[in-house]
Amino acid sequence: MDLERLEAEGVYDPGSSEAAQRLELLEFLDQAGATDDQLIEASALVGGLYGLAALLHGPPATVSLADLCERSGQPLSMVQEVWVALGLPLPDLTEPIVSEAAADKLLTVTQNPFLPLETGLVLLRSAGQSLARFADAAIQTYLDEVEMSFSRSDMSELQKDQLVVAGNQVLLQALDALSSLMWNHLSLAGIRNRRARTDPDNPSGTTMAIGFVDLVGFTSLSLEADPGDLRAMVQEFEAIAVGSASRHEGFVVKFIGDAVMFGAPTAMAAAIITISIIDELADPSLTLHGGLAMGQVIARGGDYFGPVVNLAARAATQAVPDEVLVSESFVTHLEDEGGSLPRGWMVTPAGRRMLKGFSEPTLLWSLSRQAGTDG
Secondary structure, three states, rough: OHHHHHHHOOOOOOOOOOOOHHEEEHHHHHHHOOOOOHHHHHOOOOOOOHHHHHHHOOOOEEHHHHHHHHHHHOOOHHHHHHHHHHOOOOOOOOOOOOOHHHHHHHHHHHOOOOOOOHHHHHHHHHHHHHHHHHHHHHHHHHHHHHHHHHHHHOOOHHHHHHHHHHHHHHHHHHHHHHHHHHHHHHHHHHHHHHHHHHOOOOOOOEEEEEEEEEEEHHHHHHHOOHHHHHHHHHHHHHHHHHHHHOOOOOEEHHHHHHOEEEEOOOHHHHHHHHHHHHHHOOOOOOEEEEEEEEEEEEOOEEEOOOHHHHHHHHHHHHOOOEEEEEEEEHHHHHHHHHOOOOOOOEEEEEEEEEOOOOOOEEEEEEEEEOOOOOO
């Protein structure tokens, strides 16, 4: 740690009445692995130096892009393509970017004889998007919960840093646990995707129910409501959507603003997931509507595309509050599967609708509560 440089940059003032506390904090961060550049940069950001502690204690980066090229025997362009596919900005060639353990695992992507590079890049893009989303969620939660509580606390910066560093250790343990749970998700995805490939003449064809459910009037509400209240609403909605899909054989594909897109193996499962989401939303000021369709979809990179997906999304925009508009093929699948909808719900004809992107009026059905029944 170069105290003269830190003093010149305004990070440390030896003449301050709090110089001793500041020096103790800087020494703590230095021992924790912070560089002078990190200390200077962090001191100018919201959260200051104690925010820097949230980024320390990860595995030390010792391997650069140049090192990865040399170890893999692959051209720089390929290694850079792998790095960008993960959603990470390109660093200087000699800048350490990953730990030894991460480098060894990353090299398997370029050296696996059973996995074409382009296929590997598809997987890496999906992984990068998921990791970036999780990282954003983790940092946002830290800023909203931990640092906000710190701002109202009379703890010293050193005490705050010590608490954050201790919390980092818990986070690293949680990440280890999450990585082991990946096998649970792989098992479920394997079963789900194999069951969805029902056409022997089209082995890559995937038959699935796709649903969209979103909050009615959220855009106008967001112009008036407190940001904290909006965050709570969205969190409640996301928790309900994930819980409903998980309990009823489905899975969340993604959240798009105030909407959720999910998949399910059967029409009945998709209907029950949607009804469950609508019934469980406790906030009386919020209502939902949705769209459902079933048929062959294009599956790629953990996402789903095609006319069936478009139909479900467009139908959702046409539904009134507490209504779900479903496609004719969805109703056919529902009837073929047998079973019965939850009490108080029924499917009735809703006529033909002009949907954006479709050249002809589309016949839709309404999945809604029967008159006189409570939600």
